[in-house]
Amino acid sequence: MWSPDEIASLCYNHFNKLPKRGKPEAGREWTLLAAVVLLTDSSDQKTVQKQVVSLGTGTKCIGQSAMSMKGDILNDSHAEVIARRGGVRYLTEQLHRAVTGQSSDVFCPGAGKGKWTVKPGVSFLFFTSQTPCGDASIFPTTGSQAQPCEPVKAAQNGESERRGLKRHAESELEETRQGPGMKTSDNHSSCRKSGDADEREVITGNKEHNQLNEVSYYQPDVKKVYPPDLHRTGAKCVPDGPTDPLKPGLLYHSVGVLRVKPGRGERTLSLSCSDKLTRWAVLGFQGALLSHYLQGPIYFSAVVVGKGPYNHQAMQRAMRTRCSHVRGLPSGFSIQAPELLQASLEFTHNHTHTESKHTHTQGRISPCGAAISWCAVSQHPLDVTANGYKQGVTKKALGTLQARSLISKVELFHSFLKLRAATEDAQLPETLRGNELRTYWDYKQAAGVYQQAWTQLRLQAFPLWLRGPRELLRFH
Ligand SMILES: [Zn+2]
Structure with missing residues (x-):
């Protein structure tokens, strides 16, 4: 039909x-x-x-x-x-x-x-x-895909963490990966803001992450393997409920929860x-x-x-x-x-x-x-x-x-x-x-x-x- x-x-x-x-x-x-x-x-x-x-x-x-x-x-x-x-x-x-x-x-x-x-x-x-x-946008990435919706400012923490990842990545991957969070100019501006403190956090996060997951980003012979990751949403969890763990990879978001849209730096209803x-x-x-x-x-x-x-x-x-x-x-x-x-x-x-x-x-x-x-x-x-x-x-x-x-x-x-x-x-x-x-x-x-x-x-x-x-x- x-x-x-x-x-x-x-x-x-x-x-x-x-x-x-x-x-x-x-x-x-x-x-x-x-x-x-x-x-x-x-x-x-x-x-x-x-x-x-x-x-x-x-x-x-x-x-x-x-x-x-x-x-x-x-x-x-x-x-x-x-x-x-x-x-x-x-x-x-x-x-x-x-x-x-x-x-x-x-x-x-x-x-x-x-x-x-x-x-x-x-x-x-x-x-x-x-x-x-919101919730429908949160799912594991499959290789190089863009975010389903703009990750906006809420992805800022994740962004600095991702910069950390990127520094360890092979430069050839830079071209092809186009992983989550790398797709918007907003993100690039937040990248620039990310400081050393953020990066340290990232690396710690990665270690935790590696214990939980089989893929290591530090092994030189697994260049083509991406660590498991999530597509993200800029929408934040509603107040008084579960929050996002914001951990690297698959543990970034909570799923199945109500979310509010981001506004221009201000909370929306x-x-x-x-x-x-x-x-x-x-x-x-x-x-x-x-x-x-x-x-x-x-x-x-x-x-x-x-x-x-x-x-x-x-x-x-x-x-x-x-x-x-x-x-x-x-x-x-x-x-x-x-x-x-x-x-x-x-x-x-x-x-x-x-x-x-x-x-x-x-x-x-x-x-x-x-x-x-x-x-x-x-x-x-x-x-x-x-x-x-x-x-x-x-x-x-x-x-x-x-x-x-x-x-x-x-x-x-x-x-x-x-x-x-x-x-x-x-x-x-x-x-x-x-x-x-x-x-x-x-x-x-x-x-x-x-x-x-x-x-x-x-x-x-x-x-x-x-x-x-x-x-x-x-x-x-
Ligand atoms: Zn929307």
Whole structure:
């Protein structure tokens, strides 16, 4: 019906056709890409129509201090999160069409009053050009591979340790190894900072490591053998739980734990993409607000990852094993994780590819600061942001309507309120009746069944899931 490569190529082509605004500068800037793809079976079920309904790019995440009380800033601009938010925007418009009697590609009337369900033969899948950051990115390396996601500052300790390793390595390996942590300019700058103290630590670490593992880096006749090592993630363990041992090789990270994204030197409250995808795999990707209108959650039937470092077991651990024991979910919710697949096609704006095209005259390689959101809606499908606000707005305009991204919390909320206003009273879902609902927080809390499922998931699998201050959700 469809292959991972067909999906990857559909998404890359879609990206290529978008205007230049917000795209990385070839050979110097890199980015990540993710997309939500709508699959529609033909009436004879022999073919399937594939359509990108939301696409996102982005690599950044803002720190806690930049978060806004007005819901008008994008806290998390990793491609996966941008793509999902665009997906919610798309679903909101499709529901709006459905409740106003226009044809919808997605929804048909459901069983309960005011409830809608996804049409038979319609499903969604998620594409991401790279292994999601966080738990799914932690797995043993196999020879020379790039990191699945940028190891960022959190890898600094590991970096100095790796410099230590490198000094003992044969110079010919320098060219071919391209081992973890050696791939980004950020890392190179942290290399320069590494002092002697770091190196001593490294060597001690190596001795320990050699006692535990059969491969020694110091034996001159095993030049071509790399010590066992892990791909790393820049996302740090959430507070109050297990921490990373940060030991060399396979003992660097803890696995199966919740992680927060690194920001620019500042702590963020945003969970890693692995964690968020896992949450969507249990609660659906539609979010709390739209669940008012839906008979059940909308799941991704598959997650397809583009070419690059990938490990099926790590994906399974992150997205299935961590919550496979969860019981007592409300009816309609399940813990059936999506099918996990990898494509053999590479995103040409990823880090590895950008590095291969880079020339020294271009300056330092860096992650692209902009995030592109495109979704299949009738008005303003393209939304380009930087630092959580529309790209190009002046400092003075921050906080105004013009500065808001159309996929910010407040804008998605307002689209939802328009949907509510467009719904005839008799068709209004039970949970939206009554006038006491006012703020974003109120409307989310009123989605009782969704909240019940979230509570079960949190209690049984993710008790340490970080929750931002409630005050940040009281806008309307
Ligand atoms: Zn991420």
